[in-house]
Amino acid sequence: MLTVALCTLRNRWVSFAGCFAALFLGTALIAAMGQVLASTVGTPDRGPQRYAAAPVVVVPDGTLTVRTAHGVTSVPLAEPRGLPAGLAARFPGAVVDRVFAARLDGGPPAVGRPWSAARTAPQRLTRGRAPVGDGEVAVSSSALRAGAGTQVGRRVTVVTAGGAAAYTVVGVTTAGPQGTVFFGDARAAQLSPRIDALALWEPTGRVRAAVGGRAVVLTGQDRALPDPSRPADDRARNDADTVVGIAGGFAAFVCVFVVSSTFALAVSQRRREFALLRTAGATRRQVRRMVYAEAWAVALAAASLGALAGPFAGRRLLDRLIGLGMAPEWTVPSRSVVPALVAFPTGVLVALLGAAAAARRAGRVAPAEAMREADVEARAMTPARWVLGLGALGTALVCMVVTAVGDPASAAHSKSSMPVVMLLVAAAGLLAPAVAGPVTRLLVAPLRRLRGATGEVVPAALLASVRQTAMTAGPVLVTVGLTAALLGGAAMGDAAKEAVQTRPVRADYLVLPAAGSGLDRQLVDRLRALPGVDVATEAQTDVCTLEGDTVLIGRPVETVDPQALRAVLDLPLAAGSLDRLDDGGIVVSRSWGRRLGDRVPVWRADGSKVTLTVVGVLADGAPADAYATGAHAFSALPSVAYVKLRAGTSPAAAASVLRQAAAGHNARVVTRAAWARDAGAGGRSASRVGLLAVLAVILAYTAIALVNTVLIAVADRTPERRALRLLGARRAQVLRFVAAEALVVAAIGTVLAGGTATLALAGLWVSLAQLTGPVGVSLPWAATTAVAAGCAILAVSASVLAAALTDRPRRPAPA
Template identity: 35%
Template sequence: MLRLAFAASRGRMASLAGSFVALMFAVALVAACGMLMESGLRARVPAERYGAAPVVVAGLEQAVLATEDDFLGVPLTEPVAIPATLAGEIAKVPGVAKVVPEIGFPVGLTGARESVTGRSWESAALTPYTLKKGRAPATPHEIVTDVTLGHEIGQKLHVTGRDGLREYTVTGTAEPGTNRPGEDGPGADGRASVFFTPGRAAELFARPGKVLAFGVFGDGQSEELARRVERALGDTVTVYAGDRRGMAEDVTAREGREMLIAIGGSLGGVILMVAVLVVASAFGLAVRQRDREIALLRAIGATPRQIRAMIGQESLVIGVAAVVPGLPLGVALGRWLFDQFVARGMLPRGFTPVTGPLPLLVAAAVGLATAWLAARGAVRRAARVKPTEALGEAAAERRELGRGRMIAGLVFLALGLSASAMAMYMAGETAAATAGAIVLLLITAATLLGPWLVRLAARLAGGVIGRTSPVGGYLAVANTRTAAKRLASVAGPLILMFAFAATTLFSQSTIAHATTRQALDGNRADHILQAAGPGLPPEVARAARELPGVTGVTETIRTKVIGDTTELGSRTLKPMAAIGLTVPVRGIDLGVTSGSLDRLRGNGVALSTLAAGGFGASVGDKVRLLMGDGTPVRLTVVALYERGLGYGDVALPYALARDHSASGMSSQLYVTGGAKEGLAALAPGLTVLDRAAARAAIDTAQEFNDWVNRLLLGMIIVFIVISVVNTLVTATGARVREFALLRLVGGTRRQVRAMVRWEALLIGALAVVTGTLITAPTLMALTYGLTGSPLPHIPSLTYATMALATMALAYTATLTPTHKTLLGRPADQIRR
């Protein structure tokens, strides 16, 4: 059978080309996703700030919730402080020679476009920094700066910290030492340092009795020392050693790692689903084109088992051939994606991709398994046909669907419609989360019921096509009705392409439109103040309130919290965007529906209606939150509001948000009244935005956020388009004998081309209509869950472009091989 499979593969290279290309790109995409996941799990960042410390002890990386059925971990988004008293416990660990505390925080420096890291001078040994000129700081008004900043001894500098803008004198410049061999280069932090006295650094850190981390020096191997420290301290801290130390320097490194895992996992799952549908369609078409061959083998005595074995082994031959180029292509694609994330700032500098054997082995196994299962599923019925019926079955396609396929298709259709209807009665993000399941269920149903859809399209459009083109149109409709299964194999990938692209693009457009609209509707300020670096010092807000004509100033801090919520009856942790606000709130209208933001003080909290649905809370109820640094709080709901997409699902008292943020400074000031010139003069480096500029900034931020989705969507669409083109070309190229017969009985080339043209337009239109019907309930569930309205935002130009592109793809990929096929002599072609 293996020899026969090789022989059959060599003889049918053209018909198997679509399966090969689909498999090759599926393997490449799965390998690239596997690389992203492995990089998220194993990626290391060279240590920079902690380059000299063999072991680093820092706070927990994530908030953890242990339930009866699961173990949930959510990464923390703010630096986690740990008790300074742990230094004594660490010092008692055998082998520890010295423990150096680290106090680090972002500060703004006059003339610097980005924030720098403020540190205590005693932390200099962790890098290590050594004085190049001058002396260490001795008073609260003295600092030592990084040599890369280019300052001179005695120079006066203004530094912005959480307690305001202060003037300092440079008493020295320090130079970072070289890390250990193989560890040179920028790490996760990538920022220059400014050193204060230990007392002044503690004031700016603003967490009495706590530090950011400890550098541990000792004898022996760092890994062994780390294990001893970890055993002594338990699970209340995270201990880093070796090439993991860079992960302790900046929370963005941990966030980047989680992002890679999430993107790799979710994208890999979608690609696997798409690959199964596309490859199954390609193999189904290839097997149907071999009906005569299979029928002949059954007629001369081949058993169903032998037929299945032959097709299965043939699929493995194709699978192996696709895996060989697919794996290196996947590695190249994975590295390119990784570089794009770094270039866009979504991953910190120093992150490097990891290329291990496991993702490649998984991709190869997925490719081979997909090929084998798709081929076995396609040949299942053909192998069961009785020998006496085999040749008759090959001569004409059965009109009815197999019972199993029909039942499965109807079940998936019912599940998809039921899920869409149920989502309309769900609250908050639970409804939006069902969108992915709905589109998968409906696409699967459309693929299984494809022949029915093709015949229905022919019946509905047959009269119009027949009157428009009496010969070509009539032949197209007749052929569509009698060859529905073959055309369904062609229509399936087109439907998948349109539905998937429409769902993804219009989900983004709906969310982006709602977010932008809420942000703009809620902005009642005449000016928005912001600054480069970590934020705005508190005296800017005080000075702004005293300016003539200013009627209100609201200080804001953007942060994230973790909600301890319940979804579908299960307790879970959910990251949420949050905003800290000073009261009374002026210049921002959150769209309060109940309660009052004037009570947003102390232990009060305001929730969006979406978040309130997840908590099951209303005004007066208590909710559990974890601040960005992992501190648990129990707050009382004082208000509910509508504009959660524009301003975050949680509104916190300003003081609470400030105390648990790294910088402790305002992100933006919303100012009503006043003159732009007067506001701009409040502090150096201020940016004053009017409403038009604020709208442009929102659009820019939204475009950046959508970049990842567009990139990942583009990869999948390119994969589907390549598969669609191959399927269309293969299907049309296999109709040589059919076209030859039509010409021998009197049909002209023009009439045959007209028939194919109408078939292509019919299949393209079917893909657009069916894809739209699949997209509609999916988007309604998403939109209703996020905005309370079932009407999504669908840009008409984008929809029209997608529809025309789908029709053009079907038309071009069908007519091109048809033209080539019609160049031959029909008498010669009929013998094939």
Template identity: 35%
Template sequence: MTGLVWHIVRARMSSLLGTFLALALGVALLAAMTLTLVSTVGGSGRAPRWYTAPDVVVAGAGKVSITSGSGEDRETSSTRTIRTRALPAGLADRLQAALGGEAAVVVDVAGYAAADGAPGDTVHPWSAAALHPYSWVAGGAPRAAGDVVLSAPTGHRPGDRVTVATAHGTRVFTVSGVLRTDAPGAFYATDPVAMELADGRVTAVALAVRPATTGAGTSTSTGGAAGDPARPRDAAALAAAARAVIHDARADDGSVRVLTGNSRRAGEPDPDGERRTVAIALLGTTTGLGGFVSVFVVAGTFAYAVAARRREFGLLRAAGATPRQVFRLVLGEALAVGLLASLSGVLLGTLLAPAFAEVLVRTGFAPSDFTAHFVFWAVTPAFGTGLLVALGGAWAAAWRAGRIRPVEALREAAVDRRAMTVGRTVIGLLAFGGSVPLIAVLMVSPSASAVALIIVAAMLLIVGFALFAPLIIPPLAWLLTAPLAASPGAVGLLARHGARGAVRRTAATAAPILVTLGIAGATLTGFGTLQAATDSAARDQITADALVVPAVGAGLPDAAVQALRAVPGVRAAVPVGDASVYVRDDEDLEPWAARYATGADLAGMLDIPVTAGRLADLTGTDTVAVPAGSRWKLGERAELWLADSTPARPRVVAVLDRRLDLDETFLLPAALRTGHEPALATVVYLRLTPEAARSAADRAGVAAAVATATGGVGKTVGTDEYLSAANAEQARANRQASVVVLGMALVYTAIAIANTLVMATRDRTREFATVRLAGATRRQVLAVVGTEAVVVTGVGAALAAAVTGITAWGAQYGLADLAPSVPIVIPWGPLGAIAATCLAIALLASVIPASLLLRRDPADLAAVQE
């Protein structure tokens, strides 16, 4: 049997090529996704970039750990937070006093600082520049309090005056030098200035072992001084000494970490932490989508390839082959093709992964230094999945092939008499049934995160429609080809009967179009509808007369807010700062959005309805207003962790009503932010005096005064301008997310469309010969093929429209209670372009191979062996 399998594989190499390509490309897609995901997740295990010189780094806690279960079933899960906790007051001095004589000690701080034309938004002491390699581009070190060193690339040069936004307001510095380093870009100021701008908040203490002297002018690289056995001789001894100091300071409660080796990276500034988290989430979705698309396409391709060989299997049965032998033959072919294709796919995916990682960097979802690299264990699932899909996709088809009767050898027509099977019906019903609870969840418990269920629901609907295609296609094709019935000539008639009669062929060729347009339509429409609903909710919420947003940097400092309150025409200025908190969700920690504000000040600025309690009670440092979706009630203690991993147990003073713009968002008192994050306002809401709000000229005067009062770091915008800018940014993020999530999957399905149609066209050799011998011209046959390609595209597009319509309706229905209006936003431009591309591919992949076949004489064509 093995020899027969390899003989058939060699003999049918050209016909198996389509199956091989579908599987190889599917495995390549999955391998590229998994490699990129593993590379992103594994970034924290790389060598440090900032703390490369020190042997030991003492840093504050930078992760949250929770333990679930009991006894032997206890499990601990950890999540790295956006920021690291500051070291306890006085600990840096203790470490310096205890170890300064035996080790090089550098106290590092990270204050907020931002300026136009300069990368980064943190300022470090100049002494911290020695913690990592650097080279000078121009200039030199800062010597005076007004000097600053910038990291390249920057548009500034030594001698330039730069206005820097800090947490204490704006300050003007003189650029003393520009350096280049592989560490994250930052400002460097003199040590006292950096400490002042960081409010004395020590980020880390870096320790390096000093070479021990053995005599005058000599030193050794390994040992301590003679007669000084307590002297730290290596990183391990230095770390032990640091832990002893921490223990004596009673700071060994988990809030301080002693880091060595590659773990030093965990204590570094991580300006790309949020982007890395987003990238991991997106890549998880992309990998799941890529796996679904590849399995869907490959399984359909295998099934069609086996079904197209019905006559061949009938001949084998007539020659005496048993059903078991035919079954084993088909599975043997699938195993041979699966092994070769999976191996080829893994190699191709390994080559594609770095290019995909570069796309992530260009679109801003990954840090600039991110790249995908080969990890053996990460590609083994892709290889195994390819092999399993090959065998699984061929299993059912092989079982049906074994049941083919010898009389099937006499059948020449491609008309399907029984395309629907019991198994196909059951699995199709399960797929449709599985989509119902997902859409129900979106309708009953809607949220911004729940919209992600659209993709999963769309996958199940696509599977359901694909499996029920033999029942749906005949009436749908009849409807779509109705205009052809009235057209003169035989072309329209043949195309109409071909699409309706060869149901399995039409279903197989329409399936890649269905998955391409279905996934794209559901995803893009879901994103667009969510964005429109969010905009509607935000417009309904903001009642302020004007808003002030940062013109430079990430926020407005308290000094700028105080200056705003003194601007003529401004009656009230209420700052609101965006942040994140971590909430326990059973056995995991989930990041939730948070806003820092004083509850009493929000009245008249934002319309925030509550179902219990009062926002006016949101004061001090021990209160919180929780969203309706949280599990806490009024008066209870919420269990939260702040962005720097500090635990907080504030009392619930208000429960927010369900609103899309406040979905999964906590309101925290502004005072709680002190010491944990820079006191920066993301937006400041203004209430103007009646005189200032009276005319556009008066508003322009207020805007000019605001720019002057804030030192140019703030600008006044209206509600429409603010939301339009936010929408534009969200639309850009959605487009980039769509490129990441859909990009490679759509490229793969486009290739799959061409591959399936080439296979289907090549298998119609005898049909073309029969039509030509009956008197049809070559042009007429090509017209029939082209018309059928248009019909197939129409069938796939119609089914995809049904998938998009069902998911969009579910999203609109569910979001209706969270926003004043929820229009369904269909991105006709991108979807039209994708549909046109599918049509063009279908036409080319059908007409070109048919044209090549029809070059031969009809009699020779009829004699071609299958």
């Protein structure tokens, strides 16, 4: 059987070329994704930046540790504690560093630090001198507006947590790890009494002995822990890992789907050959072994080449992710061979899994089928196909129902919705032969009205081989279905998130800080003093709760002024009232698992423990996880100020007064409508980048798989086209038949994809409606139409080109 399998591969190389290409691409994609993942995981953290020049750094213990009955649990603190002043006095030569909010009015994000801390990076003067007096500052070049030029000698407004004040710029330094406004040491101590770090040039052993257990001593690579880029670096690494993981999962799914469909199509074209083998005495087991041998031969060649080519594609993919800001720019490309070693057996396994169903089907071919004169399918659906298809569909529906009833909020996240979409696409592919017949009859109805042979030949050919038609339409189903479902789901999820954030807001205006900062206290006092308006602020902090008496869970909490909150926010409550919210109470969401009146021990951002009473339970669709009073905010600055006009207050006059108050404080005043529009656009742009990166990988693969599948189908129909030529059809007519068939097949795949996407979006709509009420269905018509048109063009072009090349007139043999 091995000899027969090799001969079959040689004689039917066109059919198996499609299997080879699909498997090669799938293996290469898996290896490429693994290479990117190895790069992001294996890249070491960046070296120290803020304290690169200091060999020893002492920082406060930023960890909350709680002893439980089952051991010790720890989480990072959100609010720095600061070092004791007595500890700093023990090291006369230490640099006392204070890092606090400070930013030039209209400038990029920056922090304030004492001038003595400039040597820790180091940041050197490029112009001017060091600040000495209370009214002097030096600024790093990265803290200046682009194109601002030299600032030495100019008066500038610097906004700190306390408010805005005028300073004279006496020096400009190198960029450093982040934008920095340097103050004199005495002035910096006035603005921020808390000591955030000590930079030392002393022996590590002496420092550890002097510090004891009152702080943490950092040396070597650990000095990078306080760096300002550390959180952003971790987020970038996690974003890259998430995108690669999702794309890799989809690549594996699409690979299995396409390879299994391609093998099934290739085997279904050879039923007569299998019947002849059975007639010649081959057993069913031998036929199955022959199909597996063919799969082995194709898989070994394709998977080995794909595993070798994947790492090279992985480097380009990594560069693209870095360019999109979805991977750390300092990522070092991995040279590990593990992704290739994993991709190779994965590709072989995928080929064998894809060939398994085809091998079973080949083994069931009866010897009598060798007497057939026409390739008309007796049965489009097998029992196993019914079971798998209905099982996948039922699983997807159950998942959607469970999500809608139990956790509708998770439906807006791609990690929850993508598996459901994959199940629906798999179900549609398995059940496609059952519905391809009615869909084909509907789509070919206009062709039957045409004069000539096209109206008869094309519908008859498609309806005579419904299973093959469905298999050929499979790549179109995957391509168009995933595009419509994923982009439509992302748009609906963004709309739901926007509604959750914007619907409760009753304020007429919002005062928002510049990106990377908060509203200073001076501005907040000015806003509250304005006549004719009610002002409420929100500042985000974090608290920790002990879940199950075993682990600390960090939870975001919005701190507000309860008296003014109700005038500007209409929060959905399932129980309780905001009127009872005070310093000893808290309003929580259902995710806390608490009931009204429960006493909840919480650890606040600075590690202090308090017990709060649940005075309200938020309903689904609330914009935050919990609300508490401003007494628990500590140093957190407000992220927004809601302004509600009182009766009789002129909107135009109020807007003018608000803008005057916000001038010089790195803040802007926007109407509620403008804020809602900007918030929706920002959320959409952020969520689209990762999704488009995933779709780009999938669409590139399925587009090539579509061409391969069409080529296999066209090659199998060569005898039929030659028969048409013998009956008198011109070559141009035959090519029109081929183009019409390809166009109808693409339309069938698009219709099936539309049904799949509709079902997926309907389930998502039901879940999101539990949070925000009915949400608008935003279908990605432009993207879906473009992808469907591209599939149709590819299918028609590949079909016509393949038919033109295989149906060339043969030269007569020489006499």
